[in-house]
Amino acid sequence: MASEFRVTLRSPDLSVGVATAMKAVFLRDVKTAFRQPQDLLNPLLFFVMVVTLFPLGVSPEVSFLQQAGSGILWVAALLSVLLSLDHLYRHDFDDGTLEQLVLQPQPLFLLVLAKSLAHWVLTGLPLVLLTPVLGVMVHLEGNSVAVLCLTLLIGTPVLSLIGSIGAALTLGLRSAGVLLSLLIIPLYIPVLIFGTGTVMAASEGAPVAGQLALMGAFLVLALTLAPFASAAALRISLSNS
Amino acid sequence: MWQIFHKLGSPKWFFGIASTLMPWLLWAGVAMLAVGIGWGLAFAPQDYLQGNSYRIIFIHVPSAFLAQSVYIMMAVAGLVTLVWRMKLADVFVKSVAPVGAVLTFLALFTGAVWGKPTWGTWWIWDARLTSMLILLFLYFGVIALGAAISDEKSSARAVAVLVLVGVVNIPIIKYSVEWWNTLHQPATFKLTEKPSMPPEMWVPLLLSVLGLYLIFGWLACLRMQTEILAREGRTRWVKELVQAQGN
Numbered sequence: 237m238a239s240e241f242r243v244t245l246r247s248p249d250l251s252v253g254v255a256t257a258m259k260a261v262f263l264r265d266v267k268t269a270f271r272q273p274q275d276l277l278n279p280l281l282f283f284v285m286v287v288t289l290f291p292l293g294v295s296p297e298v299s300f301l302q303q304a305g306s307g308i309l310w311v312a313a314l315l316s317v318l319l320s321l322d323h324l325y326r327h328d329f330d331d332g333t334l335e336q337l338v339l340q341p342q343p344l345f346l347l348v349l350a351k352s353l354a355h356w357v358l359t360g361l362p363l364v365l366l367t368p369v370l371g372v373m374v375h376l377e378g379n380s381v382a383v384l385c386l387t388l389l390i391g392t393p394v395l396s397l398i399g400s401i402g403a404a405l406t407l408g409l410r411s412a413g414v415l416l417s418l419l420i421i422p423l424y425i426p427v428l429i430f431g432t433g434t435v436m437a438a439s440e441g442a443p444v445a446g447q448l449a450l451m452g453a454f455l456v457l458a459l460t461l462a463p464f465a466s467a468a469a470l471r472i473s474l475s476n477s
Numbered sequence: 478m479w480q481i482f483h484k485l486g487s488p489k490w491f492f493g494i495a496s497t498l499m500p501w502l503l504w505a506g507v508a509m510l511a512v513g514i515g516w517g518l519a520f521a522p523q524d525y526l527q528g529n530s531y532r533i534i535f536i537h538v539p540s541a542f543l544a545q546s547v548y549i550m551m552a553v554a555g556l557v558t559l560v561w562r563m564k565l566a567d568v569f570v571k572s573v574a575p576v577g578a579v580l581t582f583l584a585l586f587t588g589a590v591w592g593k594p595t596w597g598t599w600w601i602w603d604a605r606l607t608s609m610l611i612l613l614f615l616y617f618g619v620i621a622l623g624a625a626i627s628d629e630k631s632s633a634r635a636v637a638v639l640v641l642v643g644v645v646n647i648p649i650i651k652y653s654v655e656w657w658n659t660l661h662q663p664a665t666f667k668l669t670e671k672p673s674m675p676p677e678m679w680v681p682l683l684l685s686v687l688g689l690y691l692i693f694g695w696l697a698c699l700r701m702q703t704e705i706l707a708r709e710g711r712t713r714w715v716k717e718l719v720q721a722q723g724n
Contacts, residue, residue: 401638405638406625410625415625419622422646425611472634
């Protein structure tokens with residue numbers, strides 16, 4: 237009789253490799269995101285709307301937009317990444333998936349890295365793809381649009397990675413949204429400065445390889461360090477709840 | 478060595494040590510600051526280019542100096558919190574974060590006052606100024622996160638992570654005047670070189686920097702004592718201490 241009720245306790249499956257686990261986390265995040273397409277669309281709509289505010293609110297003149305366009309697009313992209321960060325861990329936190337993730341035998345920081353990359357593919361990458369259209373709307377020249385796309389391509393993953401630290405720190409807190417912006421915007425400023433600075437240099441005909449290399453250095457730094465901080469923050473937030 | 482380290486973890490021991498240290502820190506600090514600022518404002522020679530307006534340096538440089546080193550101290554304390562879970566390290570971070578924010582504001586404010594006569598503008602978006610502004614935002618973030626998490630332990634560790642992440646800004650501030658071509662002048666003091674000012678100018682400046690450090694030490698002790706009393710209110714030694722003072 238007793239044997240029917242025996243629970244078999246299995247040790248965690250260590251045979252699953254790190255790469256397989258990361259791939260599984262990544263694909264899961266992408267799949268679940270596509271089940272809620274509206275959530276994917278919202279940051280993009282926000283991006284477009286914020287960009288629209290500037291010609292209407294400040295000045296629709298071509299000379300102004302050509303000067304400020306790259307900055308406007310960068311700020312709008314930064315803000316929409318910031319707004320989407322809440323989704324990075326929130327659902328998984330609410331339904332307990334996150335606790336399972338922390339309990340996995342694979343190193344947490346690699347799983348966090350996979351989640352951050354999924355976040356970038358779902359928000360940053362679409363923003364980059366949308367940029368040429370908006371670039372034309374703010375009268376940027378062809379070369380500037382290309383450089384702008386390149387800087388956003390390098391810069392938005394940095395935003396996702398740094399943002400994952402803030403999202404993990406504010407997990408489960410009241411008024412997490414405002415606090416998240418407060419914590420993360422100071423860390424975003426250097427990326428913004430170099431991103432727009434590169435486009436400015438390009439529009440003046442200066443070489444941009446050096447600045448792009450610096451942004452690449454930011455990306456490498458964020459890729460290697462941010463997941464550690466984010467994983468540590470996740471453990472703290474989970475022990476709190 | 479390790480014994481001191483273990484003792485440092487005890488709030489009670491620190492409370493006693495702080496009480497004996499505080500008068501020394503305060504009076505030495507006040508004396509040095511008074512001599513430094515008094516000398517600087519009244520007796521140091523005029524600058525050949527800026528006239529008397531340069532004298533704000535005797536307030537600007539000490540507060541800017543402290544603003545950065547307080548953040549570095551907080552980062553070290555944050556590391557100690559994460560690695561050894563030492564309670565006092567977190568008490569330190571929470572107590573000095575507002576002080577650091579005030580010092581950063583003071584540095585920015587005196588900088589603006591100084592900028593008006595010399596650069597002709599209150600504010601420019603120069604690398605040094607912008608990175609100091611980011612430092613101010615980082616201090617605000619640390620204070621806000623500390624206030625948002627009610628659980629003492631998780632609040633301590635979360636704040637420590639944030640402080641350590643923000644420390645990337647410190648080298649940017651430090652080297653902003655060398656990496657970029659900015660309006661702000663290079664560092665006043667360097668460990669490796671002789672100051673470019675005559676001794677009648679840099680001696681009072683050094684005195685006021687050291688004096689402000691001592692006063693910061695006093696203020697940190699005072700605020701940490703208050704924080705300890707608030708946190709350890711239920712323990713016996715605090716009750717005995719309060720009763721002894723009440724009589």
